[in-house]
Amino acid sequence: MTDETAQISEDFADDVIQGLSRPHKRLSPKYFYDDAGSRLFEAVCRTREYYPTRTELALLRTAAAEIAAYIPDGAALVEFGSGASLKTRLLLDAAPQLAAYVPVDISPDALERATASLRSDYPALLLSPLVGDFSSPLSLPADIHGCPPIGFFPGSTIGNFTPDEAVAFLGRARTLLGSNAQFLVGADLVKDEATLVAAYDDAAGVTAAFNRNVLARINRELGGDFDLDSFAHRAVWNAEAQRMEMWLISTREQTVHVLGKPFHFAQGEGLHTENSHKFTPASFTELAGRAGWRVVRTWISPEPQFALFLLTASD
DSSP: OOHHHHHHHHHHHHHHHHHHHSSSOBOOGGGGOSHHHHHHHHHHHTSSSOHHHHHHHHHHHHHHHHHHTTSOTTOEEEEETOTTOHHHHHHHHHOTTOOEEEEEESOHHHHHHHHHHHHHHOTTSEEOOEESOTTSOOOOOGGGTTSOEEEEEOTTGGGGSOHHHHHHHHHHHHHHHOTTOEEEEEEEBOOOHHHHHHHTSOTTSHHHHHHHHHHHHHHHHHOOOOOGGGEEEEEEEETTTTEEEEEEEESSOEEEEETTEEEEEOTTOEEEEEEEEOBOHHHHHHHHHHTTEEEEEEEEOSSSOEEEEEEEEOO
16 A cells, blocks of 8 residues: 555545534545546446536537647646546647646546556656545646646536635645646536436436445445445535535434444434535636636536636736
């Protein structure tokens, strides 16, 4: 086990114990993405109801040439939460001037699979994968020194943070990428409740399996004894906070154990597993500005609307 992987495992244990100990239990969505979770999320993205991935891919295809015009020669693309790196290929194909790619992901298995595939398809590209938690401070690999960095954060993962957490992340990214950097961020936009709820509660139950997988991970890695069948998946639109929420609802009174510690669930008690904030162009611009970024270009898809924001570090 590498030092980075060991630290992630330690953080996982600490965060789970703390999250289950709260009066209102919660888990961080970053722990969805073990190997099984990454594969399940790829399946979620293929469901009929989950529009963000295909909408963002279509928007990237349309905008790729215009985005590429902003990328300097010899640049390094730094992607936060790279997963399978599917969207990355659209930028790599459109911007052959990119000299390096730094995929950052919390899942070593997903990172290894994606890097192997890219190495085969882009042999001239310097690949410098980084196992790490992008919600914590990071350091860029030494081998991309001298390459102007452009950040890439697709998938509206920015919406998983609270607004204050999003500002903190954007601030860390600004520090990591440097004062002259650019940052391309994908963000889902506010839309009608029915479309949103369906996207997070597909009829085939793929999202439900993805949500419950975090319990399976706790059982496997932290000695938990969660009964997955006694937790129901629920997706809720919180209009006031402008966010989708995912929950696991205990269908009976029960006590579960993690690392030998007991945690009681009342019947109907919820375990909050994810927020996915939705934005307007104005609200995202304000959020980015709080972290020292300025929006220089925006691309918005047809309905269901999704946006790509190109940011530059403001003075």
